[in-house]
Amino acid sequence: MTDVADTEAPEAPDTGASEDPGLSGADGSFVAPSAMEDDVEALFAGDTGVLPYAARRALALVLQRRYLSAAGHPTEWKALLAHQGVLASRCHDMFVELVVDRDYEIAYKRQVRSDGLSIPVLLKDEPYRRVETLLMLFARNRFRQEQGAGERAAYVDAEELVTYALGFLAQDETNLAGRRREIDNAVAALVREHVLDEVAAGRYRVQPVVEVLLPVERLRELSAWLRSPSATEPAEQTEPDGPAEPAETTDVVDEDEEARA
Structure with a gap:
C-alpha cells in the first residue's frame, strides 16, 4: 500500500497567465488596474481635472457656443462620444443638459428646468431675431x-x-x-x-x-x-x-x- 504522505502533489497546470505585478499584489491577490483618470497628466499648475485634453476641449466648446459639430471639430466630437457619460454628468452638476444628436452629429446644451427645484439659470436667453x-x-x-x-x-x-x-x-x-x-x-x-x-x-x-x-x-x-x-x-x-x-x-x-x- 502506498504511503499517502510520500505521494507528491501534482503540479498546477500552466495556464499561460502573465504574472503582471500590476495585476497582483505582494501576496498574490488580485489588484484592480488603475482607473483611466489616474493616468491623466496635469495640464496646468494646480490642475485637478480627470479628463483627457480632447474631452475637456469638447466640454468647453459645448459650453462656449451654441453647438459642437463633428464636421467642425472632429477630434473633440470623437472625445465627446468616448466620454459622453462623464461630460453629461459634469453638465448635470451645473443644472445643464447635454444633448447629443448622432444623426446630425452635433451636440449642444440645454438649461434644466424642473418644478419644485430652485435652479440657478446659467444659460442666457438668446432667441433668434x-x-x-x-x-x-x-x-x-x-x-x-x-x-x-x-x-x-x-x-x-x-x-x-x-x-x-x-x-x-x-x-x-x-x-x-x-x-x-x-x-x-x-x-x-x-x-x-x-x-x-x-x-x-x-x-x-x-x-x-x-x-x-x-x-x-x-x-x-x-x-x-x-x-x-x-x-x-x-x-x-x-x-x-x-x-x-x-x-x-x-x-x-x-x-x-x-x-x-
Missing part, C-alpha cells in the same frame, strides 16, 4: 430640397436670402436700405453661429444643424400662426442657448413637407 428666423426657414427648405434630390450639401446665395426676407416687408415699407442692413446683419449672425458657412463671397453652405433649430413640429406651429386671421406676434420662447426654438418667425411649411412628416 425675426429676420434671422426667416433666413433659417429659407435655408432649411433649401437643405431639405437638396437632400430629397440626393445631394450631400445645400447652398444659398446672399441675394436669394435678401430677396426672400424682403418679400415679408409691409406694403408701405420705405426704409429699404435699413431693412437691407438688417438682413445683412442677420446673415452675418447665422455665419457666426455656424448655421451658414461662407464658402465664397456671397455664397453659403447650409449646415445640418438647421434641422435641429427648426424641427417640423415647430414649422407646423408657425404655419398655423400665419394662417390665423387674428395672428399677432408669437410668444417669445424661453429655451436658452443651444439650438433653441426662435422667438419670432414668419413663414409656412410647404404642404409636401407636412405630408412627409
Whole structure:
C-alpha cells in the first residue's frame, strides 16, 4: 500500500497567465488596474481635472457656443462620444443638459428646468431675431430640397436670402436700405453661429444643424400662426442657448413637407 504522505502533489497546470505585478499584489491577490483618470497628466499648475485634453476641449466648446459639430471639430466630437457619460454628468452638476444628436452629429446644451427645484439659470436667453428666423426657414427648405434630390450639401446665395426676407416687408415699407442692413446683419449672425458657412463671397453652405433649430413640429406651429386671421406676434420662447426654438418667425411649411412628416 502506498504511503499517502510520500505521494507528491501534482503540479498546477500552466495556464499561460502573465504574472503582471500590476495585476497582483505582494501576496498574490488580485489588484484592480488603475482607473483611466489616474493616468491623466496635469495640464496646468494646480490642475485637478480627470479628463483627457480632447474631452475637456469638447466640454468647453459645448459650453462656449451654441453647438459642437463633428464636421467642425472632429477630434473633440470623437472625445465627446468616448466620454459622453462623464461630460453629461459634469453638465448635470451645473443644472445643464447635454444633448447629443448622432444623426446630425452635433451636440449642444440645454438649461434644466424642473418644478419644485430652485435652479440657478446659467444659460442666457438668446432667441433668434425675426429676420434671422426667416433666413433659417429659407435655408432649411433649401437643405431639405437638396437632400430629397440626393445631394450631400445645400447652398444659398446672399441675394436669394435678401430677396426672400424682403418679400415679408409691409406694403408701405420705405426704409429699404435699413431693412437691407438688417438682413445683412442677420446673415452675418447665422455665419457666426455656424448655421451658414461662407464658402465664397456671397455664397453659403447650409449646415445640418438647421434641422435641429427648426424641427417640423415647430414649422407646423408657425404655419398655423400665419394662417390665423387674428395672428399677432408669437410668444417669445424661453429655451436658452443651444439650438433653441426662435422667438419670432414668419413663414409656412410647404404642404409636401407636412405630408412627409
